[in-house]
Amino acid sequence: MLGTLLSFSVMAIAARQLSADFSTLQILAIRSAIGLLVVSMMLTRSGWQQVRTRQPGTHLLRNLAHYLGQFGWFYAIGFIPLAAVFAIEFTVPLWTLLFAAALLGERISLPRIIAVLLGIGGVLVILRPGAEVLHTAAVVMLGGAFAYGLSHTLTKRLAPANTPLCILFYMMAIQLPLGLVPAVFDWVTPGVTHWPWFLLVGLTGLSAHYCMVRALMLADASVVIPMDLLRLPLIALVGFVAYGETVDFYLAVGAGLILLGNALNLLWDRQKTMDMRIEAQQDDSSAKQ
Structure with missing residues (x-):
């Protein structure tokens, strides 16, 4: 998870540096090209048969949503404080709950409804609609977070029948032309x-997700995911040191509400898992008797 935190922070800094000279579309296109090259090298070693899929439509829809999410993230990085970008991004698990209920039939409990409302309240505090003119980048980032929620839900649908490398391959292969075709009209040749x-x-981008998957293999999600929430104070520190960005009162309160919503959702998941384990142990004891 330390690798995940470091990867996301470095990616944010790199994106901020590039945003001064390149359009968001060109950054996404070159990022996808690099990712596709790396994933192709990995598939050459592990076997290209993994890319066979019976869900091409789901892959396409998932990556259209993921592309919109990435566009919102990279666009916002160039205009608003890094901590604000990450705070709005942390609403993604809450939007995922809503999409999972609508598309996968998952049940939304009262604690999860409260978690979603806390997240929405946090966003409203950060954006403060009506108090001042909203920055376009903040609204774009909120739309990106919503799109990420749909992408994560569709990933759940793909995961049982597709390997991680298969999902990554289609992600890069589909998103490369999505960024490259429009970027050609405003292309800036990168320098050394x-x-x-x-x-x-x-x-x-690849190492962050790889490290998180490895962490989830080594420890329970109830241990791993709360560590991911450390990204917010870490990026706030990076923004302060590298760019002189400060965290104002509204951003701190809004981020706190969003993190509280995520924490409530995690505690609910942990309690539900514990109840299921206790029930399984009781059933096992009854069977033995």
Whole structure:
């Protein structure tokens, strides 16, 4: 998880550096090209038969949503404080709950409804509609978080029948033309000093997800996911040190509400898992008797 935290922070810095000279579409296109190259090398070693799928439509819809989420993230990075971007991004698990209920038939309990309302309240505090002119980037990031929620829900649908490398391959292969075709009309040729930043964006995007998957293999989600919430104070520190960004009162309160909503959701999941284990142990004891 330390690898995940470091990867996301480095990717945010690299994206901020590139946003001054390149459009969001071009950054996404080059990121996808680098990711596709790396994933293709991995598939060459482990076997290309993994990319066979019976769910091409779901892959397409999932990656259209994921692309919109990435566009919102990379666009917002260039205009608003890093902590604000990450705070709004942390509403993704809450939007995922709503999409999972609508598309997968998952039940939303009262604690989860409260978690979603806390997240929405946190966003309203950060954006403060009506108090001042909303920054376009904040609204775009909120739309990106919503799109990420749909993407995560569709990933759940793909996961049982598709390997992680298969999902990553289609993600890069579909998103490359989505960014490349429109970026051609506003293309800026990267210089020698730009390529290290592009490589960081491409490689840290993969390493962040790889490290998180490894962490989930080594420890329970109830241990791993709360560590991911440390991204917010960490990126706030990075923004302060690297760019002189400060966390105002409204951002702190809004972020706190969003994190509280996520924590409530995690506690509910943990309690539900414990209840299921106790019930399974009781059934096992009854069977033995």
